[in-house]
Amino acid sequence: MVGSIPNKLAEGYQFAGGTGLGPEQLQYVPMNTSPPYQHEKSRYRDGYLYLLKEKDLLICLYTVVTFNPSTVSESGRPGSACYRIE
Numbered sequence: 001m002v003g004s005i006p007n008k009l010a011e012g013y014q015f016a017g018g019t020g021l022g023p024e025q026l027q028y029v030p031m032n033t034s035p036p037y038q039h040e041k042s043r044y045r046d047g048y049l050y051l052l053k054e055k056d057l058l059i060c061l062y063t064v065v066t067f068n069p070s071t072v073s074e075s076g077r078p079g080s081a082c083y084r085i086e
Helices: 005-010
Strands: 013-019 025-030 039-053 055-068 080-084
Touching: 005 039, 005 055, 005 080
Parallel strands: none
Antiparallel strands: 013 039, 025 039, 039 055, 055 080
16 A cells, blocks of 8 residues: 555645446444444445556545444544555
8 A cells, every 4th residue: 555545646646537436335343342342334335546646557445434323433444545556
């Protein structure tokens, strides 16, 4: 991983295309940190985009959280991650 989408845009990378969001997926996230553990469903969708700076092309995965239980602030998934295409 070479960084996140906001970091790479701040470094001068430009949007060069991407895909639509994929199907909605589910992940169980913990509601508490001690036994008995309780989990709730979090829903999210993933998408991909390309960032370009001169001849340096990155592919970036981003996540849009479509639902989190009201007591959970983190979905357990990163907001975005970029990788260099060589």
